[in-house]
Amino acid sequence: MITDFSKPAPPSSDKRWRLVDATMRRLGHHSRGLIVTLHTVQETFGYLDEGALRYVAISLRVPFSRAYGVATFYHFFTLKPAGEHTCVVCMGTACYIKGAPQLLSALQHDLDIKPGETTPDNKVSLLTARCLGSCGLAPAVVYDNEVAGKVGTSDLRQRLAKWTANVS
Amino acid sequence: MSPEDLEQIAEDQRAAQGQFTHQVNVCVAAGCMSCQSQSVKEAIDKEIVRRGWEKKCQSKGTGCVGLCSEGPLVSTGPGTLYQHVTANDAGEILDALDGQPGSRLICRTDVPFFQRQKKIVLENSGIVDPEHIEDYIGSAGYGALIRVLTDMTPSEVIQEVVKSGLRGRGGAGYPTGLKWSTVSKAVGVQKYVICNADEGDPGAFMDRSVLESDPHRVLEGMLIAAYAVGASEGFIYVRAEYPLAIKRLRTAIRQAERMGLMGTSICGTRFSFRVDLRLGAGAFVCGEETALIASVEGKRGTPRPRPPYPAQEGLFGAPTLINNVETFANIPPIVRNGGDWYAQIGTEKSKGTKVFALAGRIMNTGLVEVPMGITLREIVFDIGGGIPDSRQFKAVQTGGPSGGCLPAEYLDMPVDYESLAKAGSIMGSGGMIVMDETSCMVDVAKYFMDFCMTESCGKCIPCRVGTYHMNGLLEKITNRTAGQQDIAMLEELCDLLKHTSLCGLGQSAPNPVVSTLRYFADEYKAHVEEKRCPAGVCGSHAAEQAS
Numbered sequence: 049m050i051t052d053f054s055k056p057a058p059p060s061s062d063k064r065w066r067l068v069d070a071t072m073r074r075l076g077h078h079s080r081g082l083i084v085t086l087h088t089v090q091e092t093f094g095y096l097d098e099g100a101l102r103y104v105a106i107s108l109r110v111p112f113s114r115a116y117g118v119a120t121f122y123h124f125f126t127l128k129p130a131g132e133h134t135c136v137v138c139m140g141t142a143c144y145i146k147g148a149p150q151l152l153s154a155l156q157h158d159l160d161i162k163p164g165e166t167t168p169d170n171k172v173s174l175l176t177a178r179c180l181g182s183c184g185l186a187p188a189v190v191y192d193n194e195v196a197g198k199v200g201t202s203d204l205r206q207r208l209a210k211w212t213a214n215v216s
Numbered sequence: 217m218s219p220e221d222l223e224q225i226a227e228d229q230r231a232a233q234g235q236f237t238h239q240v241n242v243c244v245a246a247g248c249m250s251c252q253s254q255s256v257k258e259a260i261d262k263e264i265v266r267r268g269w270e271k272k273c274q275s276k277g278t279g280c281v282g283l284c285s286e287g288p289l290v291s292t293g294p295g296t297l298y299q300h301v302t303a304n305d306a307g308e309i310l311d312a313l314d315g316q317p318g319s320r321l322i323c324r325t326d327v328p329f330f331q332r333q334k335k336i337v338l339e340n341s342g343i344v345d346p347e348h349i350e351d352y353i354g355s356a357g358y359g360a361l362i363r364v365l366t367d368m369t370p371s372e373v374i375q376e377v378v379k380s381g382l383r384g385r386g387g388a389g390y391p392t393g394l395k396w397s398t399v400s401k402a403v404g405v406q407k408y409v410i411c412n413a414d415e416g417d418p419g420a421f422m423d424r425s426v427l428e429s430d431p432h433r434v435l436e437g438m439l440i441a442a443y444a445v446g447a448s449e450g451f452i453y454v455r456a457e458y459p460l461a462i463k464r465l466r467t468a469i470r471q472a473e474r475m476g477l478m479g480t481s482i483c484g485t486r487f488s489f490r491v492d493l494r495l496g497a498g499a500f501v502c503g504e505e506t507a508l509i510a511s512v513e514g515k516r517g518t519p520r521p522r523p524p525y526p527a528q529e530g531l532f533g534a535p536t537l538i539n540n541v542e543t544f545a546n547i548p549p550i551v552r553n554g555g556d557w558y559a560q561i562g563t564e565k566s567k568g569t570k571v572f573a574l575a576g577r578i579m580n581t582g583l584v585e586v587p588m589g590i591t592l593r594e595i596v597f598d599i600g601g602g603i604p605d606s607r608q609f610k611a612v613q614t615g616g617p618s619g620g621c622l623p624a625e626y627l628d629m630p631v632d633y634e635s636l637a638k639a640g641s642i643m644g645s646g647g648m649i650v651m652d653e654t655s656c657m658v659d660v661a662k663y664f665m666d667f668c669m670t671e672s673c674g675k676c677i678p679c680r681v682g683t684y685h686m687n688g689l690l691e692k693i694t695n696r697t698a699g700q701q702d703i704a705m706l707e708e709l710c711d712l713l714k715h716t717s718l719c720g721l722g723q724s725a726p727n728p729v730v731s732t733l734r735y736f737a738d739e740y741k742a743h744v745e746e747k748r749c750p751a752g753v754c755g756s757h758a759a760e761q762a763s
Binding site for chain 2: 079080081083087118121124139141144177179181183184185195
C-alpha cells in the first residue's frame with residue numbers, strides 16, 4: 049500500500065521539469081501515463097537519462113525497472129544525447145530498393161561511426177529510421193528535422209561538408 | 217449543434233468560397249512539404265497581396281493530391297494541375313488564371329493515374345483544407361454524424377455497416393460490421409474505441425496521408441463507431457514519427473470540440489465522446505491489437521494470447537473496438553450513401569475501394585485509391601506508369617514484412633483479400649513496392665527478416681529465436697557460403713514460425729521468405745549452387761564499404 053504521497057523532487061532545478069510535471073498532472077499521476085510522460089521528457093530534454101527515468105518512475109509510482117524497460121523497448125526513445133546535427137537515413141522498403149544502403153555505407157565511411165552513434169567531436173549523429181512514410185520520394189534522409197527526398201551520395205557529402213565547415 | 221446549424225455553416229462556407237473567382241490549392245501534405253511546398257504557398261499568398269487580388273483569388277493549403285513523385289503540386293481548378301512548382305513560379309501561375317494554363321509546369325490529369333482511380337476515402341484529399349473544420353463541413357462533413365445522431369439507432373448503424381461488406385483495412389480483413397456488433401453486445405459500463413494509426417509497415421504511407429489530408433473524416437468515423445457500440449472514450453494511437461499528422465489531429469480535435477461535435481452531450485443528445493491522442497514510440501509489433509492496447513496503457517508493447525479478444529476484454533479490461541484509420545475513413549460515406557451503395561463496388565467478398573501506396577521502381581510513385589478486384593497489372597502499368605529506364609518488371613511486394621513478393625505471372629490476378637492470400641501474400645495495410653531486375657529477391661527476403669528480427673518483442677520463443685536463425689541463414693545465402701541443408705532448414709523454420717508464434721508478427725514473418733522461395737527459387741539456387749548473385753546486389757554493399 050502506498051503511504052507516502054509527498055511529491056518527489058525533480059533531478060535538477062531546471063525549469064523545464066515543470067512541463068514534465070504538467071503532463072503527469074494532466075494524467076492524474078497514473079502509471080498508464082508512463083509513455084506519454086517519457087515523450088514529454090524526450091521532447092523537452094532531447095533524451096532520457098537515468099535521473100529523468102528515476103524521477104518519472106517515482107512520480108508515477110512504477111518500479112524503475114518498468115520505466116527502464118519501456119524506455120529501451122521502444123526505438124523512439126534514446127538514452128544518449130544527440131550531436132549538434134542529426135542525419136537520419138530512412139531504411140524503409142522503398143528507400144532500401146532505391147539505394148539507401150549505399151547512402152548509409154557512404155556516411156558510415158565518411159563519418160567513421162555506426163548508425164546510432166555520434167562523432168567523437170559531438171557534431172553529427174547518424175541514425176536510421178524504419179520508415180519515414182516519404183516513400184514517394186525515396187531514398188529519403190532527414191537533416192536536422194528537415195526531410196529531403198531523392199537523395200544522392202553527392203548531396204549527402206555536400207551537406208556533411210557544410211555542417212563540418214560551419215563548425216570550424 | 218442541430219442539423220440546421222450544420223447546414224448553415226456549410227452554406228456560409230460555400231458562399232464564402234463562391235465570392236472568389238479563382239482558387240489556388242497548394243498541396244501541404246508531407247510529400248510535397250518536403251519539397252518546400254510551404255514556401256510555394258507563402259510565395260503565392262504574397263503575390264496575391266502584391267497584385268491586390270485578395271477579393272478575387274483564394275489560396276488554400278490542402279491535403280495530398282496523390283502524385284507525390286512530381287511535387288510540389290498546385291491545382292487551380294478541376295483538371296489544371298502544376299507539378300514541380302517552386303516559389304519563383306507563383307507569378308506565372310497567377311498569370312495563367314485568366315488565360316491559358318502555362319505549359320511548362322502543367323501536369324496532365326487525363327492520364328490513367330487520375331482517370332482510373334475511384335476516390336472514396338481520398339475524396340477530400342487535395343480539395344479540403346485539413347486545418348479548417350468549416351471547409352470539411354462545406355463538403356458534407358459531419359453530415360453523416362448528425363444523421364446518425366438524429367435518425368438512426370445504434371443497431372441501424374451497425375446494420376448499415378454490415379450491409380456495406382466493409383472489411384478491416386489494417387490488413388487482416390476482418391468484417392467491420394461483425395466486430396462492431398460484437399463490441400456493442402459486450403457487457404461493460406465503459407467501452408473504448410481505438411483508432412490504429414501506428415503505420416509501422418515500411419513502405420506504406422496511406423494512413424499518414426489520410427490523417428494529414430482529412431483528419432476530420434477519421435474523427436467523424438470514430439464518433440459514429442462510438443455511437444454504434446456505446447463507447448464514451450477513444451484514443452488515436454499514432455506514430456510519433458508523423459509530427460505533421462499529430463499536429464493536424466490535435467487541431468482537428470480542438471475544432472470539433474469547440475463546435476460541439478465532440479465532448480459531452482454532442483448536438484444536444486445524450487451521446488458523449490472524447491478522443492485523446494497516444495503517441496507510438498516506434499515499435500512495429502504495436503500494430504497488433506493486444507500489443508497496441510498494452511502500449512496505450514503505458515506498458516511495453518507485447519501481445520497476449522487471444523481470446524479473450526479486445527472486443528470483450530481490451531483496454532483497461534473494458535470492451536474495446538480497434539479499427540484502422542482507413543476503415544474509419546470509410547464510415548462517413550457508407551452512412552451518407554447507404555451500405556448498399558458501398559457493396560456495389562468491388563468483388564463479391566471484398567467490397568469497396570482500397571488505398572495503395574505505390575513506391576519503388578515505378579514511374580508514378582504516390583497514393584492511389586482503386587476499386588477492389590482491379591488487377592495488379594492495371595495498378596502497376598496503367599496507373600503506376602510502368603517501370604522507369606525501360607527495365608524489366610520483376611516482382612511486386614504487398615503487405616510489408618508480413619506479405620510476400622508476387623512475380624509477373626500474377627500480374628493479371630485481381631486484387632482482393634482472398635486472391636492475394638492464395639498467392640502467398642496478403643492485402644496488408646496497402647504498401648505496394650515494385651521491384652525490377654536490379655533487386656535481388658534473396659536480399660529483399662533478408663531485408664524483411666532483419667526487420668522482423670529487430671522488431672520481434674521477444675515474448676514468445678518461436679519468433680524471438682526463429683527470426684534470428686532465419687536471418688542468419690539468409691545472411692549465409694547472400695554471402696554465398698550456404699549449402700543445400702541451409703535451404704531445408706530455412707523451409708522448416710518457416711513452417712515452425714507460422715504455426716507456433718503467439719501473434720501476427722511471428723506468424724507472418726516467414727511470408728517474404730516462403731513467397732520468394734516459391735517464385736524465385738532459381739535465385740536461391742544461383743546463390744547456393746553457383747555462388748553468384750544474378751542481380752549483382754549481394755556483396756556489393758560490402759565491396760563499397762571496403763573501398
